[in-house]
Amino acid sequence: MRTRRAATALVAASALLLAAACGTDDADDALPEDADPTAEPGDFPEGSTMARLAEAGSITVGTKFDQPLFGLVGPDGVPEGFDVEIATLIAGRLGIAPPDIDWVETISSNREPFIESGQVDIVVATYTINDPRKEVVSFAGPYYVAGQSLLTLVDNTEINGPDDLDGARVCTVSGSTPEANLLDNFPEAEVIPLGTYSECLEPLRNGQVDAVSTDNVILAGFAAEDDSFELRGEQFTEEPYGIGLALEDEEFRDWINDVLEEAYADGSWERAWEQTAGTVLATPEPPAVDRY
Amino acid sequence: MGAIADNIGTYWDGALVTVQLTAWSGIIALALGVVCAAMRVSPVGSLRVAAATYVEVLRNTPLTLVFFFVAFVAPQFGLLAPLGFWTAVICLSTYTSAFVAEALRSGVNSVGVGQAEAARAIGLTFGQSLQEVVLPQAVRTVIPPLINVLIALVKNTSVAAGFAVVELVAAGRRVALANPADSLMVLGGVAVGYLVITMSLGALAATVERKVVFTR
Numbered sequence: 001m002r003t004r005r006a007a008t009a010l011v012a013a014s015a016l017l018l019a020a021a022c023g024t025d026d027a028d029d030a031l032p033e034d035a036d037p038t039a040e041p042g043d044f045p046e047g048s049t050m051a052r053l054a055e056a057g058s059i060t061v062g063t064k065f066d067q068p069l070f071g072l073v074g075p076d077g078v079p080e081g082f083d084v085e086i087a088t089l090i091a092g093r094l095g096i097a098p099p100d101i102d103w104v105e106t107i108s109s110n111r112e113p114f115i116e117s118g119q120v121d122i123v124v125a126t127y128t129i130n131d132p133r134k135e136v137v138s139f140a141g142p143y144y145v146a147g148q149s150l151l152t153l154v155d156n157t158e159i160n161g162p163d164d165l166d167g168a169r170v171c172t173v174s175g176s177t178p179e180a181n182l183l184d185n186f187p188e189a190e191v192i193p194l195g196t197y198s199e200c201l202e203p204l205r206n207g208q209v210d211a212v213s214t215d216n217v218i219l220a221g222f223a224a225e226d227d228s229f230e231l232r233g234e235q236f237t238e239e240p241y242g243i244g245l246a247l248e249d250e251e252f253r254d255w256i257n258d259v260l261e262e263a264y265a266d267g268s269w270e271r272a273w274e275q276t277a278g279t280v281l282a283t284p285e286p287p288a289v290d291r292y
Numbered sequence: 293m294g295a296i297a298d299n300i301g302t303y304w305d306g307a308l309v310t311v312q313l314t315a316w317s318g319i320i321a322l323a324l325g326v327v328c329a330a331m332r333v334s335p336v337g338s339l340r341v342a343a344a345t346y347v348e349v350l351r352n353t354p355l356t357l358v359f360f361f362v363a364f365v366a367p368q369f370g371l372l373a374p375l376g377f378w379t380a381v382i383c384l385s386t387y388t389s390a391f392v393a394e395a396l397r398s399g400v401n402s403v404g405v406g407q408a409e410a411a412r413a414i415g416l417t418f419g420q421s422l423q424e425v426v427l428p429q430a431v432r433t434v435i436p437p438l439i440n441v442l443i444a445l446v447k448n449t450s451v452a453a454g455f456a457v458v459e460l461v462a463a464g465r466r467v468a469l470a471n472p473a474d475s476l477m478v479l480g481g482v483a484v485g486y487l488v489i490t491m492s493l494g495a496l497a498a499t500v501e502r503k504v505v506f507t508r
Contacts, residue, residue: 109469112473113476132473169375174458174465175466175469192375193458194454202364208372
Protein backbone atom coordinates (compact mmCIF):
# COMPACT_ATOMS: atom_id res chain seq x y z
CA MET A 1 0.00 0.00 0.00
CA ARG A 2 2.73 2.30 1.07
CA THR A 3 4.73 1.71 -2.15
CA ARG A 4 1.70 2.51 -4.27
CA ARG A 5 1.21 5.82 -2.51
CA ALA A 6 4.88 6.65 -3.01
CA ALA A 7 4.58 5.84 -6.70
CA THR A 8 1.57 8.13 -7.05
CA ALA A 9 3.48 10.93 -5.36
CA LEU A 10 6.39 10.38 -7.72
CA VAL A 11 4.17 10.58 -10.77
CA ALA A 12 2.56 13.75 -9.51
CA ALA A 13 5.94 15.30 -8.78
CA SER A 14 7.33 14.48 -12.20
CA ALA A 15 4.20 15.86 -13.87
CA LEU A 16 4.74 19.11 -12.00
CA LEU A 17 8.39 19.19 -13.04
CA LEU A 18 7.43 18.55 -16.61
CA ALA A 19 4.91 21.37 -16.58
CA ALA A 20 7.54 23.69 -15.12
CA ALA A 21 10.00 22.69 -17.82
CA CYS A 22 7.45 23.38 -20.54
CA GLY A 23 6.70 26.75 -19.00
CA THR A 24 10.23 27.98 -19.61
CA ASP A 25 10.06 27.13 -23.28
CA ASP A 26 8.95 30.55 -24.49
CA ALA A 27 11.96 32.28 -22.90
CA ASP A 28 13.57 34.44 -25.56
CA ASP A 29 16.71 32.79 -26.95
CA ALA A 30 19.19 35.24 -28.39
CA LEU A 31 18.78 35.50 -32.15
CA PRO A 32 21.61 36.74 -34.35
CA GLU A 33 21.30 40.43 -35.18
CA ASP A 34 20.45 39.83 -38.82
CA ALA A 35 17.87 37.15 -38.04
CA ASP A 36 14.18 37.73 -38.40
CA PRO A 37 12.78 37.38 -34.89
CA THR A 38 9.26 37.81 -36.20
CA ALA A 39 9.44 34.72 -38.40
CA GLU A 40 6.58 32.43 -37.49
CA PRO A 41 5.33 29.17 -38.91
CA GLY A 42 2.33 31.04 -40.30
CA ASP A 43 4.56 33.17 -42.54
CA PHE A 44 5.35 30.20 -44.71
CA PRO A 45 3.09 28.28 -47.10
CA GLU A 46 1.30 25.51 -45.29
CA GLY A 47 2.95 22.10 -45.65
CA SER A 48 6.27 23.55 -46.80
CA THR A 49 9.60 22.52 -45.32
CA MET A 50 10.08 26.08 -44.05
CA ALA A 51 6.80 25.90 -42.11
CA ARG A 52 7.70 22.50 -40.69
CA LEU A 53 11.15 23.66 -39.53
CA ALA A 54 9.88 26.96 -38.15
CA GLU A 55 7.13 25.06 -36.33
CA ALA A 56 9.66 22.60 -34.85
CA GLY A 57 11.95 25.49 -33.88
CA SER A 58 15.03 23.49 -34.76
CA ILE A 59 16.98 22.46 -37.84
CA THR A 60 19.58 19.74 -38.42
CA VAL A 61 22.53 20.94 -40.49
CA GLY A 62 25.27 18.75 -41.95
CA THR A 63 28.65 20.44 -42.16
CA LYS A 64 32.35 19.63 -42.12
CA PHE A 65 33.96 19.44 -38.69
CA ASP A 66 37.59 19.50 -39.79
CA GLN A 67 37.83 22.32 -42.29
CA PRO A 68 39.47 25.52 -41.06
CA LEU A 69 37.65 28.70 -42.19
CA PHE A 70 34.53 26.79 -43.33
CA GLY A 71 33.51 24.27 -40.71
CA LEU A 72 35.89 23.50 -37.86
CA VAL A 73 34.53 22.09 -34.64
CA GLY A 74 35.79 23.39 -31.32
CA PRO A 75 36.11 21.48 -28.06
CA ASP A 76 32.54 22.51 -27.17
CA GLY A 77 31.15 20.63 -30.19
CA VAL A 78 29.96 23.77 -31.99
CA PRO A 79 31.57 24.23 -35.41
CA GLU A 80 32.79 27.59 -36.71
CA GLY A 81 33.39 28.91 -40.19
CA PHE A 82 31.80 30.38 -43.30
CA ASP A 83 29.57 27.35 -43.95
CA VAL A 84 28.40 27.53 -40.37
CA GLU A 85 27.60 31.25 -40.72
CA ILE A 86 25.62 30.61 -43.91
CA ALA A 87 23.60 27.86 -42.20
CA THR A 88 23.05 30.07 -39.15
CA LEU A 89 21.82 32.84 -41.43
CA ILE A 90 19.30 30.53 -43.09
CA ALA A 91 18.16 29.17 -39.73
CA GLY A 92 17.80 32.75 -38.48
CA ARG A 93 15.35 33.55 -41.29
CA LEU A 94 13.27 30.61 -40.08
CA GLY A 95 13.23 32.08 -36.58
CA ILE A 96 15.63 29.43 -35.28
CA ALA A 97 18.32 30.64 -32.88
CA PRO A 98 21.89 29.26 -33.09
CA PRO A 99 21.54 27.08 -29.94
CA ASP A 100 18.61 25.28 -31.59
CA ILE A 101 20.64 24.19 -34.60
CA ASP A 102 21.75 20.57 -34.44
CA TRP A 103 25.16 20.26 -36.12
CA VAL A 104 25.92 16.90 -37.66
CA GLU A 105 29.29 16.07 -39.14
CA THR A 106 29.07 15.18 -42.80
CA ILE A 107 32.16 14.03 -44.65
CA SER A 108 32.60 14.08 -48.41
CA SER A 109 31.29 10.56 -48.96
CA ASN A 110 28.15 10.59 -46.82
CA ARG A 111 26.47 13.86 -47.79
CA GLU A 112 24.00 12.41 -50.33
CA PRO A 113 22.92 9.47 -48.12
CA PHE A 114 22.38 11.84 -45.17
CA ILE A 115 20.13 14.11 -47.26
CA GLU A 116 18.26 11.23 -48.90
CA SER A 117 17.53 9.51 -45.61
CA GLY A 118 16.45 12.77 -43.96
CA GLN A 119 19.10 12.63 -41.24
CA VAL A 120 19.86 16.26 -42.02
CA ASP A 121 17.59 19.05 -43.31
CA ILE A 122 20.32 20.86 -45.21
CA VAL A 123 24.01 20.29 -45.92
CA VAL A 124 26.38 23.26 -45.98
CA ALA A 125 29.73 21.51 -46.22
CA THR A 126 32.01 22.86 -48.98
CA TYR A 127 29.60 20.94 -51.19
CA THR A 128 30.42 21.27 -54.89
CA ILE A 129 27.39 21.53 -57.18
CA ASN A 130 27.71 19.08 -60.08
CA ASP A 131 25.46 17.21 -62.47
CA PRO A 132 25.64 13.65 -61.07
CA ARG A 133 24.84 15.02 -57.62
CA LYS A 134 21.91 17.03 -58.99
CA GLU A 135 20.25 13.73 -59.83
CA VAL A 136 20.11 12.79 -56.14
CA VAL A 137 19.84 16.04 -54.22
CA SER A 138 18.81 19.64 -54.87
CA PHE A 139 21.22 22.53 -54.60
CA ALA A 140 20.51 26.10 -53.56
CA GLY A 141 23.22 28.64 -54.27
CA PRO A 142 26.10 28.70 -55.08
CA TYR A 143 27.09 30.95 -52.21
CA TYR A 144 30.80 30.75 -53.04
CA VAL A 145 32.98 29.54 -55.91
CA ALA A 146 36.24 27.85 -54.97
CA GLY A 147 38.80 26.16 -57.22
CA GLN A 148 41.27 23.35 -56.82
CA SER A 149 44.84 24.42 -56.16
CA LEU A 150 48.14 23.15 -54.76
CA LEU A 151 49.87 23.51 -51.41
CA THR A 152 53.60 22.87 -51.10
CA LEU A 153 56.41 23.68 -48.73
CA VAL A 154 57.73 27.22 -49.07
CA ASP A 155 61.18 25.95 -50.06
CA ASN A 156 59.87 23.62 -52.78
CA THR A 157 61.29 24.85 -56.09
CA GLU A 158 60.02 22.10 -58.38
CA ILE A 159 56.27 22.58 -58.20
CA ASN A 160 55.09 26.01 -59.24
CA GLY A 161 51.73 25.07 -60.68
CA PRO A 162 49.56 22.27 -61.97
CA ASP A 163 51.88 21.75 -64.98
CA ASP A 164 54.67 20.50 -62.73
CA LEU A 165 52.79 17.53 -61.31
CA ASP A 166 54.33 14.81 -63.51
CA GLY A 167 55.78 12.21 -61.19
CA ALA A 168 54.98 14.27 -58.10
CA ARG A 169 53.37 12.65 -55.07
CA VAL A 170 50.16 14.55 -54.43
CA CYS A 171 48.17 14.00 -51.26
CA THR A 172 44.39 14.36 -51.18
CA VAL A 173 41.35 12.73 -49.58
CA SER A 174 40.23 9.27 -50.63
CA GLY A 175 36.93 9.38 -52.52
CA SER A 176 36.79 13.17 -52.95
CA THR A 177 36.21 15.39 -56.00
CA PRO A 178 39.83 16.68 -55.94
CA GLU A 179 41.04 13.07 -56.07
CA ALA A 180 38.87 12.39 -59.12
CA ASN A 181 40.12 15.64 -60.76
CA LEU A 182 43.74 14.67 -60.19
CA LEU A 183 43.23 11.18 -61.60
CA ASP A 184 41.43 12.54 -64.66
CA ASN A 185 43.60 15.55 -65.44
CA PHE A 186 47.05 14.56 -64.20
CA PRO A 187 47.51 10.86 -64.90
CA GLU A 188 51.29 11.25 -64.47
CA ALA A 189 50.98 12.41 -60.87
CA GLU A 190 51.10 9.85 -58.09
CA VAL A 191 47.94 10.35 -56.04
CA ILE A 192 48.28 9.54 -52.32
CA PRO A 193 44.77 9.36 -50.83
CA LEU A 194 44.50 9.75 -47.05
CA GLY A 195 41.49 10.01 -44.75
CA THR A 196 41.32 13.79 -44.20
CA TYR A 197 43.13 16.84 -45.53
CA SER A 198 44.70 17.59 -42.17
CA GLU A 199 46.36 14.17 -42.28
CA CYS A 200 48.17 15.25 -45.44
CA LEU A 201 50.06 18.00 -43.63
CA GLU A 202 52.51 15.93 -41.61
CA PRO A 203 53.60 13.89 -44.67
CA LEU A 204 54.00 17.19 -46.54
CA ARG A 205 56.28 18.53 -43.79
CA ASN A 206 58.24 15.27 -43.77
CA GLY A 207 58.64 15.14 -47.52
CA GLN A 208 56.62 11.91 -47.85
CA VAL A 209 54.45 13.79 -50.34
CA ASP A 210 55.37 16.76 -52.57
CA ALA A 211 52.06 18.61 -52.59
CA VAL A 212 48.56 18.63 -51.17
CA SER A 213 45.72 19.36 -53.56
CA THR A 214 42.15 20.41 -52.90
CA ASP A 215 40.01 23.55 -53.00
CA ASN A 216 42.04 26.74 -52.58
CA VAL A 217 40.04 27.91 -49.56
CA ILE A 218 40.87 24.78 -47.60
CA LEU A 219 44.55 25.09 -48.49
CA ALA A 220 44.51 28.78 -47.58
CA GLY A 221 43.36 27.79 -44.10
CA PHE A 222 46.33 25.48 -43.70
CA ALA A 223 48.76 28.01 -45.15
CA ALA A 224 47.48 30.62 -42.70
CA GLU A 225 48.16 28.31 -39.76
CA ASP A 226 51.69 27.36 -40.77
CA ASP A 227 54.31 29.62 -42.38
CA SER A 228 56.16 26.72 -43.96
CA PHE A 229 53.26 26.09 -46.40
CA GLU A 230 52.45 28.07 -49.53
CA LEU A 231 49.77 27.99 -52.22
CA ARG A 232 51.16 27.51 -55.72
CA GLY A 233 49.79 28.20 -59.17
CA GLU A 234 46.42 29.07 -60.59
CA GLN A 235 43.17 27.34 -59.69
CA PHE A 236 42.58 24.59 -62.22
CA THR A 237 38.94 23.79 -61.52
CA GLU A 238 35.80 25.68 -60.58
CA GLU A 239 33.92 24.41 -57.53
CA PRO A 240 30.65 26.22 -56.88
CA TYR A 241 29.64 25.51 -53.29
CA GLY A 242 25.92 24.90 -52.87
CA ILE A 243 23.50 24.08 -50.09
CA GLY A 244 22.30 20.52 -50.43
CA LEU A 245 18.72 19.62 -49.65
CA ALA A 246 16.16 16.97 -50.52
CA LEU A 247 15.55 16.38 -54.22
CA GLU A 248 12.42 18.00 -55.61
CA ASP A 249 11.86 20.26 -52.62
CA GLU A 250 11.77 23.21 -55.01
CA GLU A 251 9.83 25.44 -52.65
CA PHE A 252 12.56 25.15 -50.00
CA ARG A 253 15.31 25.60 -52.58
CA ASP A 254 13.74 28.73 -54.04
CA TRP A 255 13.29 30.11 -50.56
CA ILE A 256 16.95 29.49 -49.64
CA ASN A 257 17.99 31.13 -52.93
CA ASP A 258 15.87 34.15 -51.96
CA VAL A 259 17.53 34.24 -48.54
CA LEU A 260 20.97 34.13 -50.17
CA GLU A 261 20.13 36.97 -52.54
CA GLU A 262 18.82 39.04 -49.64
CA ALA A 263 22.03 38.28 -47.75
CA TYR A 264 24.09 39.44 -50.76
CA ALA A 265 22.07 42.63 -50.92
CA ASP A 266 21.96 43.57 -47.23
CA GLY A 267 25.63 42.81 -46.53
CA SER A 268 25.10 39.89 -44.16
CA TRP A 269 26.83 37.52 -46.63
CA GLU A 270 29.85 39.82 -46.65
CA ARG A 271 29.79 40.09 -42.85
CA ALA A 272 29.71 36.29 -42.55
CA TRP A 273 32.68 36.05 -44.92
CA GLU A 274 34.76 38.68 -43.16
CA GLN A 275 34.24 37.06 -39.75
CA THR A 276 35.47 33.68 -40.99
CA ALA A 277 37.28 32.93 -44.25
CA GLY A 278 37.78 36.68 -44.81
CA THR A 279 40.38 36.73 -42.05
CA VAL A 280 42.73 35.00 -44.49
CA LEU A 281 41.26 35.50 -47.97
CA ALA A 282 40.17 38.59 -49.86
CA THR A 283 36.43 39.21 -49.97
CA PRO A 284 35.11 38.06 -53.37
CA GLU A 285 32.03 39.19 -55.23
CA PRO A 286 29.08 37.00 -54.23
CA PRO A 287 28.36 34.53 -57.06
CA ALA A 288 25.06 34.66 -58.92
CA VAL A 289 22.53 32.19 -57.56
CA ASP A 290 21.83 29.42 -60.06
CA ARG A 291 18.10 28.67 -60.22
CA TYR A 292 18.36 25.62 -62.40
CA MET B 293 23.39 -2.27 -60.79
CA GLY B 294 24.61 -0.20 -63.73
CA ALA B 295 27.14 1.66 -61.61
CA ILE B 296 28.71 -1.60 -60.43
CA ALA B 297 28.80 -3.15 -63.89
CA ASP B 298 30.33 0.00 -65.43
CA ASN B 299 33.07 0.15 -62.83
CA ILE B 300 33.79 -3.53 -62.45
CA GLY B 301 37.42 -2.83 -63.44
CA THR B 302 37.89 -0.41 -60.55
CA TYR B 303 36.35 -2.94 -58.18
CA TRP B 304 38.60 -5.68 -59.53
CA ASP B 305 41.76 -3.58 -59.07
CA GLY B 306 40.70 -2.74 -55.53
CA ALA B 307 39.87 -6.34 -54.69
CA LEU B 308 43.24 -7.41 -56.04
CA VAL B 309 45.01 -4.98 -53.71
CA THR B 310 42.91 -6.25 -50.80
CA VAL B 311 43.91 -9.83 -51.60
CA GLN B 312 47.58 -8.84 -51.94
CA LEU B 313 47.47 -6.98 -48.63
CA THR B 314 45.88 -10.01 -46.99
CA ALA B 315 48.35 -12.46 -48.52
CA TRP B 316 51.50 -10.54 -47.60
CA SER B 317 50.30 -9.54 -44.15
CA GLY B 318 48.95 -13.04 -43.50
CA ILE B 319 52.23 -14.75 -44.37
CA ILE B 320 54.34 -12.32 -42.35
CA ALA B 321 51.90 -12.40 -39.43
CA LEU B 322 51.97 -16.22 -39.35
CA ALA B 323 55.77 -16.22 -39.32
CA LEU B 324 56.00 -13.52 -36.65
CA GLY B 325 53.24 -15.23 -34.68
CA VAL B 326 55.05 -18.58 -34.62
CA VAL B 327 58.25 -16.91 -33.39
CA CYS B 328 56.30 -14.98 -30.80
CA ALA B 329 54.38 -18.02 -29.56
CA ALA B 330 57.61 -20.01 -29.33
CA MET B 331 59.14 -17.21 -27.28
CA ARG B 332 56.16 -17.17 -24.96
CA VAL B 333 56.45 -20.86 -24.13
CA SER B 334 60.26 -20.88 -24.08
CA PRO B 335 62.19 -21.65 -20.91
CA VAL B 336 64.04 -18.28 -21.12
CA GLY B 337 62.36 -15.70 -18.92
CA SER B 338 63.46 -12.60 -20.82
CA LEU B 339 62.15 -14.00 -24.10
CA ARG B 340 58.79 -14.75 -22.46
CA VAL B 341 58.57 -11.20 -21.12
CA ALA B 342 59.56 -9.64 -24.45
CA ALA B 343 56.99 -11.69 -26.39
CA ALA B 344 54.27 -11.05 -23.83
CA THR B 345 54.92 -7.30 -24.02
CA TYR B 346 54.84 -7.35 -27.82
CA VAL B 347 51.54 -9.25 -27.84
CA GLU B 348 49.90 -7.10 -25.18
CA VAL B 349 50.92 -3.82 -26.81
CA LEU B 350 49.80 -4.77 -30.31
CA ARG B 351 46.59 -6.55 -29.54
CA ASN B 352 45.42 -3.80 -27.18
CA THR B 353 46.13 -0.98 -29.62
CA PRO B 354 43.35 -0.14 -32.10
CA LEU B 355 44.51 -0.94 -35.62
CA THR B 356 43.84 2.62 -36.79
CA LEU B 357 46.26 3.86 -34.14
CA VAL B 358 48.91 1.37 -35.28
CA PHE B 359 48.52 2.83 -38.78
CA PHE B 360 48.57 6.35 -37.42
CA PHE B 361 51.74 5.65 -35.52
CA VAL B 362 53.62 4.12 -38.44
CA ALA B 363 52.36 6.58 -41.05
CA PHE B 364 52.42 9.85 -39.11
CA VAL B 365 54.26 9.52 -35.79
CA ALA B 366 57.25 7.36 -36.71
CA PRO B 367 58.38 9.89 -39.39
CA GLN B 368 58.82 12.47 -36.61
CA PHE B 369 61.57 10.26 -35.25
CA GLY B 370 63.25 9.93 -38.60
CA LEU B 371 61.62 6.63 -39.58
CA LEU B 372 60.32 7.59 -43.00
CA ALA B 373 58.22 4.81 -44.43
CA PRO B 374 57.00 5.53 -47.96
CA LEU B 375 53.24 5.96 -47.61
CA GLY B 376 51.29 3.19 -49.24
CA PHE B 377 51.20 -0.56 -49.68
CA TRP B 378 54.24 -1.67 -47.65
CA THR B 379 53.46 0.59 -44.73
CA ALA B 380 50.04 -1.03 -44.63
CA VAL B 381 51.60 -4.50 -44.76
CA ILE B 382 53.88 -3.64 -41.82
CA CYS B 383 50.94 -2.40 -39.73
CA LEU B 384 48.59 -5.25 -40.61
CA SER B 385 51.15 -8.01 -40.15
CA THR B 386 52.49 -6.83 -36.79
CA TYR B 387 48.97 -6.25 -35.50
CA THR B 388 47.71 -9.63 -36.71
CA SER B 389 50.81 -11.48 -35.48
CA ALA B 390 49.79 -10.77 -31.88
CA PHE B 391 46.49 -12.60 -32.44
CA VAL B 392 48.23 -15.42 -34.30
CA ALA B 393 50.67 -15.82 -31.40
CA GLU B 394 47.85 -16.06 -28.88
CA ALA B 395 45.95 -18.60 -30.98
CA LEU B 396 49.11 -20.70 -31.34
CA ARG B 397 49.86 -20.45 -27.64
CA SER B 398 46.43 -21.80 -26.82
CA GLY B 399 47.19 -24.68 -29.19
CA VAL B 400 50.54 -25.35 -27.52
CA ASN B 401 48.86 -25.35 -24.12
CA SER B 402 46.32 -27.87 -25.41
CA VAL B 403 49.09 -30.40 -26.08
CA GLY B 404 49.50 -32.52 -22.97
CA VAL B 405 52.49 -31.51 -20.90
CA GLY B 406 53.49 -35.19 -20.85
CA GLN B 407 54.23 -34.98 -24.57
CA ALA B 408 56.78 -32.24 -24.10
CA GLU B 409 58.26 -34.01 -21.11
CA ALA B 410 58.55 -37.26 -23.08
CA ALA B 411 60.18 -35.41 -25.95
CA ARG B 412 62.75 -33.86 -23.62
CA ALA B 413 63.25 -37.25 -21.90
CA ILE B 414 64.32 -38.90 -25.13
CA GLY B 415 66.90 -36.19 -25.62
CA LEU B 416 65.26 -33.68 -27.97
CA THR B 417 66.22 -30.05 -27.38
CA PHE B 418 63.56 -27.46 -26.61
CA GLY B 419 63.56 -26.37 -30.25
CA GLN B 420 63.31 -29.91 -31.53
CA SER B 421 60.54 -30.93 -29.16
CA LEU B 422 58.58 -27.81 -30.16
CA GLN B 423 59.18 -28.38 -33.87
CA GLU B 424 58.73 -32.16 -34.01
CA VAL B 425 56.21 -32.90 -31.28
CA VAL B 426 54.30 -29.95 -29.91
CA LEU B 427 53.78 -27.56 -32.85
CA PRO B 428 52.49 -30.16 -35.36
CA GLN B 429 49.75 -31.04 -32.89
CA ALA B 430 49.19 -27.48 -31.78
CA VAL B 431 48.85 -26.10 -35.30
CA ARG B 432 46.13 -28.61 -36.18
CA THR B 433 44.15 -27.66 -33.12
CA VAL B 434 44.34 -23.98 -33.93
CA ILE B 435 43.34 -24.10 -37.60
CA PRO B 436 39.80 -22.83 -36.87
CA PRO B 437 40.89 -19.90 -34.67
CA LEU B 438 43.67 -19.05 -37.15
CA ILE B 439 41.14 -18.88 -39.96
CA ASN B 440 39.14 -16.55 -37.76
CA VAL B 441 42.20 -14.34 -37.41
CA LEU B 442 42.77 -14.37 -41.18
CA ILE B 443 39.16 -13.49 -41.95
CA ALA B 444 39.44 -10.61 -39.49
CA LEU B 445 42.62 -9.62 -41.33
CA VAL B 446 40.79 -9.49 -44.66
CA LYS B 447 38.31 -7.04 -43.19
CA ASN B 448 41.00 -5.12 -41.30
CA THR B 449 42.74 -4.33 -44.59
CA SER B 450 39.95 -1.79 -45.11
CA VAL B 451 41.66 0.48 -42.56
CA ALA B 452 44.40 0.95 -45.16
CA ALA B 453 41.84 2.82 -47.30
CA GLY B 454 42.50 5.87 -45.14
CA PHE B 455 46.27 5.53 -45.47
CA ALA B 456 47.14 5.91 -49.12
CA VAL B 457 46.22 2.40 -50.26
CA VAL B 458 43.53 2.12 -52.93
CA GLU B 459 42.04 -1.24 -51.96
CA LEU B 460 38.42 -2.35 -52.18
CA VAL B 461 36.94 0.29 -49.87
CA ALA B 462 38.90 3.19 -51.39
CA ALA B 463 38.00 1.95 -54.87
CA GLY B 464 34.36 1.80 -53.78
CA ARG B 465 34.56 5.38 -52.54
CA ARG B 466 35.85 6.50 -55.93
CA VAL B 467 33.00 4.75 -57.69
CA ALA B 468 30.49 6.14 -55.17
CA LEU B 469 31.75 9.68 -55.78
CA ALA B 470 31.26 9.33 -59.52
CA ASN B 471 27.78 7.81 -59.02
CA PRO B 472 26.14 9.63 -56.12
CA ALA B 473 22.74 8.31 -57.19
CA ASP B 474 23.83 4.72 -56.55
CA SER B 475 26.18 5.24 -53.64
CA LEU B 476 24.44 2.72 -51.37
CA MET B 477 24.42 0.15 -54.14
CA VAL B 478 28.10 0.79 -54.76
CA LEU B 479 28.94 0.19 -51.10
CA GLY B 480 26.82 -2.95 -51.24
CA GLY B 481 29.09 -4.06 -54.08
CA VAL B 482 32.11 -3.50 -51.82
CA ALA B 483 30.49 -5.68 -49.13
CA VAL B 484 29.87 -8.42 -51.69
CA GLY B 485 33.54 -8.19 -52.70
CA TYR B 486 34.60 -8.85 -49.12
CA LEU B 487 32.12 -11.72 -48.84
CA VAL B 488 33.61 -13.37 -51.91
CA ILE B 489 37.12 -13.12 -50.45
CA THR B 490 36.27 -14.23 -46.91
CA MET B 491 33.97 -17.05 -47.99
CA SER B 492 36.59 -18.50 -50.34
CA LEU B 493 39.02 -18.28 -47.45
CA GLY B 494 36.49 -20.12 -45.29
CA ALA B 495 36.08 -22.84 -47.93
CA LEU B 496 39.85 -23.19 -48.16
CA ALA B 497 40.02 -23.47 -44.39
CA ALA B 498 37.42 -26.24 -44.37
CA THR B 499 39.53 -28.21 -46.86
CA VAL B 500 42.73 -27.72 -44.87
CA GLU B 501 40.93 -28.70 -41.69
CA ARG B 502 39.66 -31.91 -43.23
CA LYS B 503 43.16 -32.75 -44.50
CA VAL B 504 44.99 -32.26 -41.22
CA VAL B 505 42.31 -33.44 -38.82
CA PHE B 506 43.40 -36.13 -36.37
CA THR B 507 41.89 -37.89 -33.43
CA ARG B 508 43.53 -37.81 -30.10
